[in-house]
Each structure stands twice: as C-alpha cells, then as structure tokens.
Amino acid sequence: MNARTLPARKPIAALRRIALRLPETLEGMTCGKQAFKARNKAFLFVGSEETTYNIMVKLRDALPEAASLQAKSPEKYAVGGHGWVKATFSHSAPLPVGRFERWIEESYRLLVPRQLVAFLSSQGALRVGARKSPRKRAPQRDS
Numbered sequence: 001m002n003a004r005t006l007p008a009r010k011p012i013a014a015l016r017r018i019a020l021r022l023p024e025t026l027e028g029m030t031c032g033k034q035a036f037k038a039r040n041k042a043f044l045f046v047g048s049e050e051t052t053y054n055i056m057v058k059l060r061d062a063l064p065e066a067a068s069l070q071a072k073s074p075e076k077y078a079v080g081g082h083g084w085v086k087a088t089f090s091h092s093a094p095l096p097v098g099r100f101e102r103w104i105e106e107s108y109r110l111l112v113p114r115q116l117v118a119f120l121s122s123q124g125a126l127r128v129g130a131r132k133s134p135r136k137r138a139p140q141r142d143s
Contacts, residue, residue, distance in 0.1 A: 011095035014095055023038065023120055025037065025038050039116065043111040052089060055100065056086045058082070058106075059106055067079050
C-alpha cells in the first residue's frame with residue numbers, strides 16, 4: 001500500500017472527510033445514497049451495498065482519465081452521460097485517495113454556485129481542515 005491509497009477499513013469515512021472539507025458542504029440522503037451538497041447543489045453521491053460501495057461524481061477535465069480507467073477496469077469504472085462517473089469498489093479494496101480528492105474537488109467546482117468556487121479558488125485546493133465559509137459582504141450603498 002502506498003501513500004495515495006487508503007486501507008479499505010474506512011473508505012466511506014475518508015470520502016466523507018474529503019467532501020466535508022469543502023466550503024458549506026452538508027451531508028444528507030438522496031435515493032438511498034449519501035449525498036454531499038453545497039447550497040443545495042449535490043456534487044458527490046456515495047452508496048454502499050453488502051460487498052461493495054460506489055461513488056458518483058461529475059467530471060469534465062478528468063473525463064479522459066475516467067474513460068481510460070473504464071477501458072482498463074469496466075467492473076470498477078463507468079462513464080455515463082453528461083460527465084457523470086461511477087466508481088465501484090469492494091469493501092476489501094483500498095481507496096485511491098489522491099484520485100478521489102481531485103475528482104471530488106472537480107465535481108464541486110462544476111456543480112456548486114460560483115461564489116463558493118471563487119472562495120475555494122482563493123483558498124487553494126483541498127487542504128486538511130479547510131472548513132471556512134465565505135464571508136458575506138455588506139450591501140453597498142449608493143452615494
């Protein structure tokens with residue numbers, strides 16, 4: 001196991017930590033899956049079955065990477081319509097953490113309101129503990 005994978009003991013918890021680092025992210029349930037949303041825009045879905053778990057994100061820049069992974073491992077990766085990608089892993093398989101950090105952030109950037117993306121851009125990419133929310137501006141007065 002290298003530094004960019006995680007033992008399968010806690011893959012869903014790791015995905016949850018990655019998602020919840022992003023500004024204004026809340027966790028809920030949608031269609032029997034954990035859904036991670038910011039300002040009511042879902043960017044990550046995580047489902048769990050008896051022997052597997054699955055992850056759904058929307059991609060644009062990383063779609064060629066996802067398509068390549070699908071060609072190599074169609075039982076694990078599926079590229080669907082409109083840029084949605086589903087990855088399915090056995091509970092005993094390690095999670096490629098680095099890949100999913102990138103993919104979750106990309107999905108977030110594509111789907112949440114621009115104000116949150118701008119805040120994320122000003123703070124840099126995913127960082128441990130980055131949970132601050134953007135400051136609200138006071139209304140400007142006409143002079």
